[in-house]
Structure formats: C-alpha cells, structure tokens
Amino acid sequence: MVARKSLKGDPCPSARALDVIGDWWSLMIVRDAFDGMTRFSEFQKSLGIARNILAERLRTLVEHGILAAEPVAEGGARLQYRLTARGRDLFPVMVALRQFGERHLFAPQEPRSRLVDRADGQPVRLDIRAQDGRPVGPDDTVVVKVPEPE
Amino acid sequence: MVARKSLKGDPCPSARALDVIGDWWSLMIVRDAFDGMTRFSEFQKSLGIARNILAERLRTLVEHGILAAEPVAEGGARLQYRLTARGRDLFPVMVALRQFGERHLFAPQEPRSRLVDRADGQPVRLDIRAQDGRPVGPDDTVVVKVPEPE
DNA sequence: GGTAATTGGTTTTATAATGAAACTCATATC
DNA sequence: GATATGAGTTTCATTATAAAACCAATTACC
Numbered sequence: 001m002v003a004r005k006s007l008k009g010d011p012c013p014s015a016r017a018l019d020v021i022g023d024w025w026s027l028m029i030v031r032d033a034f035d036g037m038t039r040f041s042e043f044q045k046s047l048g049i050a051r052n053i054l055a056e057r058l059r060t061l062v063e064h065g066i067l068a069a070e071p072v073a074e075g076g077a078r079l080q081y082r083l084t085a086r087g088r089d090l091f092p093v094m095v096a097l098r099q100f101g102e103r104h105l106f107a108p109q110e111p112r113s114r115l116v117d118r119a120d121g122q123p124v125r126l127d128i129r130a131q132d133g134r135p136v137g138p139d140d141t142v143v144v145k146v147p148e149p150e
Numbered sequence: 151m152v153a154r155k156s157l158k159g160d161p162c163p164s165a166r167a168l169d170v171i172g173d174w175w176s177l178m179i180v181r182d183a184f185d186g187m188t189r190f191s192e193f194q195k196s197l198g199i200a201r202n203i204l205a206e207r208l209r210t211l212v213e214h215g216i217l218a219a220e221p222v223a224e225g226g227a228r229l230q231y232r233l234t235a236r237g238r239d240l241f242p243v244m245v246a247l248r249q250f251g252e253r254h255l256f257a258p259q260e261p262r263s264r265l266v267d268r269a270d271g272q273p274v275r276l277d278i279r280a281q282d283g284r285p286v287g288p289d290d291t292v293v294v295k296v297p298e299p300e
Numbered sequence: 301g302g303t304a305a306t307t308g309g310t311t312t313t314a315t316a317a318t319g320a321a322a323c324t325c326a327t328a329t330c
Numbered sequence: 331g332a333t334a335t336g337a338g339t340t341t342c343a344t345t346a347t348a349a350a351a352c353c354a355a356t357t358a359c360c
Contacts, residue, residue: 007178013251013262014181014244020255022174024154024347031164034288040308050348055309065254077355078307086254091288093250094164095278096242101163104215104236105170112163114296117280121294124286128245128276130267136274138184138241144271146264154316154347174318190337200319205338227326228337 020064021090025049025057027097030083030090033067038080066090095126170214171240175199175207177247180233180240183217188230216240245276 007019021027032046044054061067066087072080106112116123130136157169171177182196211217216237222230256262266273280286
C-alpha cells in the first residue's frame with residue numbers, strides 16, 4: 001500500500017477524526033466498549049478479529065486517548081481497556097452510524113436492534129439544530145473558517 | 151489480507167453502516183460531495199487519492215446507493231456523482247465526526263473550520279435526546295432487540 | 301503446591317488492498 | 331484538426347491484514 005495517507009495535518013475536523021477512528025476496526029472496538037466490554041478476549045471473541053490486529057488497534061486507541069489501559073488487578077500485568085471521557089465523546093458518532101444503519105441497511109421485516117432510553121424504553125432521537133432550536137439539514141449549513149477560536 | 155471480514159450480516163446497525171462507509175476514503179468522498187463536488191477530478195485533487203482507488207470507491211458508493219452517477223451531458227459518457235437521499239442521510243454522521251474532531255483534535259489556538267447555520271452564522275448543535283426532549287448520554291441508553299419492526 | 305488451562309499478547313507467513321505511475325480513450329478547447 | 335484535459339483502467343511494488351503458531355504470565359483445579 002505504500003504507506004496509507006495520513007490526514008493528521010488536514011484542516012478539516014472530519015478528516016482528522018477519520019484519521020483516528022476511520023479504519024475498519026476501531027469503531028467496532030469502541031462500540032463494544034460502549035457495550036461494557038473491557039478485556040482483550042472479549043473484544044476478540046465479539047469481533048472475530050485477528051489477535052495481532054486487535055492488539056495494534058487497542059494500542060493506537062490508547063495512544064489517541066480514546067481508551068485507557070489499566071491493570072485489571074493491582075500490580076498485575078493483565079490489562080483492561082475503558083473508554084476515556086474523550087472516548088465517550090464518540091457517542092454521537094456511534095448513534096449517527098447506528099441510525100443510518102437502522103434506516104437503510106435492513107430489510108423491511110428483518111429483526112434489528114434499537115437504541116432506546118433506559119428510563120422509558122422509547123427510541124432516542126438525534127437532531128441537528130440551529131441555536132434557536134430549528135432543525136437544520138445539509139443545505140441549511142455552511143463550513144466557515146474560524147482563524148481565531150475564541 | 152486474506153479477504154477483509156464482511157460485516158454485512160451482522161445484526162448491529164452500526165456494524166452494517168461501517169461495512170458500507172467504514173473504510174479510509176468513503177466518508178472523505180462523501181464529505182466532499184456534501185461540499186458540492188461532483189466530478190472525478192475534483193475528488194481526486196481534493197483528496198490526493200490514487201485514481202484506481204477513487205474509481206473503485208465511487209463504484210461501491212454508487213452500488214450502495216449513497217451516490218448516483220449521471221452523465222454530465224446528455225448522451226455523454228462522462229459522469230458526475232451526486233449524493234442520493236440516502237447519501238444525504240449521512241449528514242448526522244458527518245456532523246458527529248466533525249464535532250468530535252473540533253473538540254479533541256485541534257490545538258487550542260489552531261485555526262479550524264466550523265459548521266454553521268447558513269441563516270445566522272451561528273454554530274449548529276447536535277443533540278441526542280429522549281422522546282420528551284431530555285438530553286441522554288451513553289449511560290442513559292440501552293440497545294434492545296426489536297424482533298418485529300412496526 | 302504442582303499441573304493444566306486461560307489470557308494477553310508477539311512472531312511468522314501468505315495474501316489482498318493500496319498507491320504510484322503509465323497507459324487508454326473520450327471529450328473540451330483553441 | 332491538434333492539443334490538452336477528464337475519467338478512468340492496467341500493471342507493478344509495497345504495505346496492511348488475517349490466520350496460525352508460539353510464548354509468558356495468570357488463574358483455575360486437584
């Protein structure tokens with residue numbers, strides 16, 4: 001492949017995000033982490049990923065501060081992986097992906113899972129809104145350069 | 151690589167979504183499409199992607215109904231690529247990725263771009279809410295199986 | 301307390317995906 | 331009508347991924 005292109009310096013925030021979690025496995029690992037998995041073998045069994053690839057992905061997720069590795073027992077060498085605050089901040093990405101999948105990637109009668117409010121069991125909504133609360137779509141928005149963030 | 155693992159049959163909607171757009175380039179192409187790009191060479195120049203890879207990615211995005219290829223001129227062989235309704239439905243995914251990137255992947259004073267409301271120039275918000283409008287986070291939600299979608 | 305099994309990886313090897321460059325053919329441009 | 335550009339395809343070298351074997355450290359079992 002002649003060294004995958006890095007988007008690290010790209011000024012577009014989406015590009016940088018994809019540089020961190022835009023590969024085949026990282027978001028699947030993050031999804032499982034949201035589901036409460038912490039151990040190497042849990043991820044490995046759930047995803048069917050090759051062990052070396054999993055080890056490599058966990059390493060880079062930790063490097064990027066998405067996961068934190070901590071010894072499972074005091075002084076032990078065995079690790080467990082937890083979402084950091086930054087990692088939990090990927091929640092909207094996961095929800096958006098999930099909703100897209102739910103809407104478009106299932107046959108009409110095909111059984112599917114759904115993300116619901118723990119309190120009342122009702123599906124959750126993801127909305128993109130202007131400051132005044134008005135819902136906005138792709139055509140209502142523009143990307144502007146902010147040279148000096150406040 | 152011994153055939154990348156396909157997530158097509160996975161019952162998790164996020165997994166299926168990642169199967170469609172979870173590779174290194176597809177979402178970058180979609181981002182450019184949201185920015186109004188339609189032509190092969192525009193994508194190629196913007197992304198610096200190899201031509202054969204771009205051709206391949208455009209093909210699969212069209213196959214998945216994210217982009218539609220239409221002749222640029224009546225009867226001509228040259229194509230242009232537009233987001234379909236399904237493709238535009240990836241808007242929340244793009245916004246979520248962008249917001250994650252904005253929050254975590256820029257140095258404090260580093261210039262960045264921002265997605266704003268075309269009407270008033272104010273940044274847009276992405277929220278995940280329960281039916282009653284209460285904002286919910288990862289811990290407030292659960293995934294449930296829905297055997298028989300309505 | 302000694303042995304077996306499990307966990308959490310690393311190393312090795314084969315193959316597929318990627319990238320770069322050269323090539324092709326149709327379409328604009330002058 | 332010649333030249334340049336657009337939109338790919340083909341070929342080839344290289345890298346990333348997967349599978350399997352291997353290994354050290356824990357943990358479980360008796």
